[in-house]
Amino acid sequence: xxxxxxxxxxxxxxxxxxxxxxxxxxxxxxxxxxxxxxxxxxxxxxxxxxxxxxxxxxxxxxxxxxxxxxxxxxxxxxxxxxxxxxxxxxxxxxxxxxxxxxxxxxxxxxxxxxxxxxxx
Numbered sequence: 001x002x003x004x005x006x007x008x009x010x011x012x013x014x015x016x017x018x019x020x021x022x023x024x025x026x027x028x029x030x031x032x033x034x035x036x037x038x039x040x041x042x043x044x045x046x047x048x049x050x051x052x053x054x055x056x057x058x059x060x061x062x063x064x065x066x067x068x069x070x071x072x073x074x075x076x077x078x079x080x081x082x083x084x085x086x087x088x089x090x091x092x093x094x095x096x097x098x099x100x101x102x103x104x105x106x107x108x109x110x111x112x113x114x115x116x117x118x119x120x
Contacts, residue, residue, distance in 0.1 A: 010080075010081070010082055010086060011056075011080070011081060012056040012057055012080065013086070013088050015057045016056075016057045016058065016088075017088065017090065017091070017092070017093060017096070018096055019057055019058050019061060020058070020091065020092055021092045021093045021094065021095075021096040021097050021100075022096070022097050022099075023097050023099040023100060025099065026097060026098065026099060027060075027061070028064075030061065031061055031064040031065055031068075032068075034050070034054070034061070034065045035064075035065050035068040035069060038050055038065065038069055039068075039069065047069055047071065048071060048075045049075070049078070050065075051065055051066045051069070051071055051074070051075055052075040052076060052077055052078045053077075053078040055074070055075075055076075055077035055078070056077050056078055056080060062074070
């Protein structure tokens, strides 16, 4: 029987890489999305647990979400499965950000919208 790699127990490195690689506009959108989704949760303990988990990804993200949810006292960060996570291979990857990509995908000024109307 093979043991699982230590990296398997690291739950936050990829999320941190993704969030840190986003532009400020994209980060604000992610925070707003967390706020929107967690505002639908009726159990305050679950909201706080998610904010405590977000603290392991980004303090800034956790603070923004907590403020919008009305959480005044920040919960402790969620305990990590590994006491010392493996060193991250990269800290930022521009290819993870849509706005950092060249061409029409990443350039909102070059985007084209097509509308179709059918009259009856």
